[in-house]
Amino acid sequence: MTSKTVAELLSQEVTLQDVTVKGWVRTFRANRFIALNDGSTINNIQCVVDFENFDEATLKRVTTGAAIHITGELVESQGKGQSVEIVVKTLEILGDSDPETYPIQPKKHSFEFLRENAHLRTRTNTFSAVMRLRSSLSFAVHKYFNENGFNYMHTPIITGSDAEGAGEMFKVSNLDAKTPPLKEDGSINYKEDFFGKETNLTVSGQLEAETYAMSLGKVYTFGPTFRAENSNTTRHLAEFWMIEPEVAFMDLDGNMDLAEDFMKSVLSYVLEHNKADLEFLDKRLLDEEKTKPQAERSEMSLIEKINFVVENNFKRVSYTEAIDILKNCKPNKKKKFNYIIEEWGADLQSEHERFLVEKHFKCPVILFDYPANIKAFYMRLNEDGKTVRAMDILFPGIGEMVGGSQREERLDVLKEKMKALDISEEELWWYLDLRKYGSAVHSGFGLGFERLVMFATGMGNIRDVIPFPRTPQNAEF
Template sequence: MISISVNDIYKNYVAINKKVLIFGWVRNRRHSNSGISFIDVYDGSSVHTIQCIINNTIVNYDSEVLKLTSGCAISVQGVLVYAFRSIQKYEIKVIKIKIIGWVDSPQNYPVSAKKHTYQFLREIPHLRPRTNYIGVVTRIRNHVFHALHTFLYEKNYYWIPTPIITSLDSEGAGSMFRVSTLDMKNIPTNVRGEIDFNKDFFGKESFLTVSGQLTAESYACSMGKIYTFGPTFRAEHSNTTRHLSEFWMLEIEVAFAKLNDIISLSKSMIKYVTQFILNTCTDDINFLYDNIDKNIFFRLENCLLYEIIDINYNDAIKILLNSNYNFNNPVQYGLDLCAEHEKYLVDKYFCAPIIVKNYPKKLKAFYMRVNDDKKHVAAMDMLVPGVGELIGGSQREDRISILKERLLECNLCIKDYNWYLDLRKYGSIPHAGFGLGLERLLSYITGIKNIKDLIPFPRNVNHLLC
């Protein structure tokens, strides 16, 4: 007897008319007056369920089968056949069914077969994976994760797990979560009445990282081509559809590279992932087309068909100023692009992903390389339809004197960055890199607007369930 998944069945992994064994959960069940029950079983491997046909002649029909409810865990042995008069392609004629886990008080089961609002599902993150909606997202997330690793592996990049706990604010934004073992009821202070972090676990202030970039650079300056991929944290008091306090970031650093090199890399990476998902997640993409986004195939196929163009920041500002569009936020040279500006560029003007590059240096972080005009930095942002900014990167400042100037301009303590300056002191090289938010990439691919539905357990301000 072959133990298989629902996904195996729909990929014709086994031959028809053979005995099979599946494990899963009941999504729907109905009982006919003629003594036959129909059970729809899902196992998380596919958007599909498999219908199991159970005759009342099996031994536990009256004692257990008739008592099954949505959510019960079962194993089923039977013969796989083509479905007769059913919208499903396959079904199983059951020989034996075993109930592995019952649902207590089924009338209160939160994720029964009826349709639920997304907001309701966010309140039960531990149970929402049982829905098709979150199951689809989870499978696509897994394949995107695999595609990114595969793309970089094939290009001979090394994966480096950079620290999650840090003493530095990579972005200079200050919105960080503090890590401490101090007794909050008896916080030690120094002679100035300030918190005495010398008595904390690390002997200094420490935080959850907002980026692994700076530490990743140290490995790029010895290994050549590296990336880090893991959770990052931002303590921003934002509760929008675009913000999370904990999210996943892919960050790439390349030695002996300049801005145009990482622009080219980012374009080819996005196209690779898009093609990978279209090839491997057909059923899940079809589900999203039917239930979430009728534009999904047009968007993803356009990404593959057309070149992603580059424009300078100055040109982006000109386009926005000439648009006569009523923006809520001002458009002006020297001001950063807001989400509405980004979305106008990709959703209305270009109707495609673009890259905006060469920003005024005052808008960007200290580590970005200053251009020859002294006014701009070699920075790039990839903007995509429906999302806005997806990737942010730059050529890194490799000249130690200018890097020190930038640290001072950004009111950062040079002493804290001595180790980072060492990378420019001992064999400095041109190098560049970028960061990609995984959940934003998922939003672009799936068409799902609320980023809280694209991570298993969303964390944001005033929201910490599970």
């Protein structure tokens, strides 16, 4: 008999049939009712045991966390909360289970405790729902780009360039850490290293993706990136995943169109395919909000936030207009913001971005034409000489979700910007070549995948939306 998943069994309309299912015990009540889950759905299937048909030693091993194999008859449920249940005929315990030491007991655990047991935390409803949503969002990303003519590109994980110019990179070296080869001036001689030069883990695949966009037209990357930023906030990881499309012959307006359509598409996908998980996480977030002071509570539920993005047109506003709005708004004038906006050129914080989205425009917002001195070197300089063709997409509850730009396609302008920022032409000779040979307008954007998962799940800490978080002083598992 072919084993069925719990999700398949719960969707069955035909009862009084023999079925077989395998999964992990969530609870076993009164030596009679097993709540079984196999990860295919947020919901458990109830398996009813007649204890007279099984020996006491077997039933004692049916403990929370145990893996079991059940065969029985699928019948209409006599209890509330499920449409069908299984009357157990045979029950096999698979492997060992120690109920005394199993950490994920059927009670409320703190997220901090569950991070310490990240190898088992997906046995809980919250984390199984989060990771199913993460999987669906991943599929939706690839589905969108595949259906829109993009080529998937694997960019290097080991690189000799710093795309962001921030310098917060993990070094890659096989030199002896105690006695590395040295130059005459006492500095390390990386010419004797494995790659013959200083190399790091990538912070972005964008620059390499641009090379392929300038031959294949439309490409995207979706892979791991790394930042050696010593930050322990709820929004930073040392290892995370980035989605980065690049498109030739597309200007900033086209880039904004693409990003808006993309975001609506992937979020619509999970609304359609992850309804049960979203409803569970929606209730979890509602219960969490009730514990907060009234002033700190969100005005929208999780599902309302997602629909807020899917159903509204994104308002496009210049940075300059946004600064004027923020300077003159009540929270700024009454000094309610933690960071007071005083003049043009300020780097906007999450509180400012959320005000624009949630209070002022009441829809997702795309800010564009930022000051050049707060954006990366590769962004196209505007004719005013002080702003660049950059854009950020702002969402409710989280602030910036997407960052992108029209790339600087003019060789002379790019060289001047690199010189001003002390970025080596020798190091990025191949990037400059794109401006020498068949240069054209092109654009792209970057989206931190974990930030998208946070938005779609309502989780407040980025460490809870990636299987095994990598943060300062933590590389467990």
